[in-house]
Amino acid sequence: MQPHEAQSALASVHSAEARLANKVGHCPPWRHAAFGALFALLIGSIAISSTVQFAAMPVIIAGVVLLIRWDRKRYGVFINGYRRGRTLPVTLGFVGIMIVLVVAAMHMRVNGFTDASKIGLAALAFAIAIGFSLAWGRTFMRELAGSAR
Numbered sequence: 001m002q003p004h005e006a007q008s009a010l011a012s013v014h015s016a017e018a019r020l021a022n023k024v025g026h027c028p029p030w031r032h033a034a035f036g037a038l039f040a041l042l043i044g045s046i047a048i049s050s051t052v053q054f055a056a057m058p059v060i061i062a063g064v065v066l067l068i069r070w071d072r073k074r075y076g077v078f079i080n081g082y083r084r085g086r087t088l089p090v091t092l093g094f095v096g097i098m099i100v101l102v103v104a105a106m107h108m109r110v111n112g113f114t115d116a117s118k119i120g121l122a123a124l125a126f127a128i129a130i131g132f133s134l135a136w137g138r139t140f141m142r143e144l145a146g147s148a149r
Contacts, residue, residue: 031067032133038063039098039129044122047105047113079140086143087136094132101125 001009038060045056071078081091101121108118 036126036130040122040126043125047118
């Protein structure tokens with residue numbers, strides 16, 4: 001490969017990344033809220049009872065499938081959160097927080113906490129998941145913008 005061919009190929013890659021960044025950068029608020037709702041349902045159902053938890057699982061799985069389909073339709077690709085790069089620490093931090101929330105939900109279920117406190121934990125999971133979704137998106141955009149130079 002000649003140097004000008006390599007430069008042209010690299011420019012094409014950067015152009016594709018810039019186009020993807022432009023599309024991904026305009027993620028609608030409902031997409032972040034839907035992501036948060038899935039985690040609120042997960043944490044809330046764990047806190048309530050095993051029956052509710054098992055009933056919620058198909059809804060959560062269907063929600064994930066729908067979000068992946070929407071992403072693929074809108075962006076042409078689904079970008080996994082467990083990817084190398086600047087977003088991985090953000091994802092791992094979120095996983096750590098969710099593990100803590102799952103343990104808290106299980107503790108609430110076993111120790112008879114009030115429904116209000118369980119709903120509060122689910123609301124906290126909702127807010128954290130939305131915050132994560134926004135932070136992950138910003139980090140991904142910065143990464144794409146940095147590599148598109």
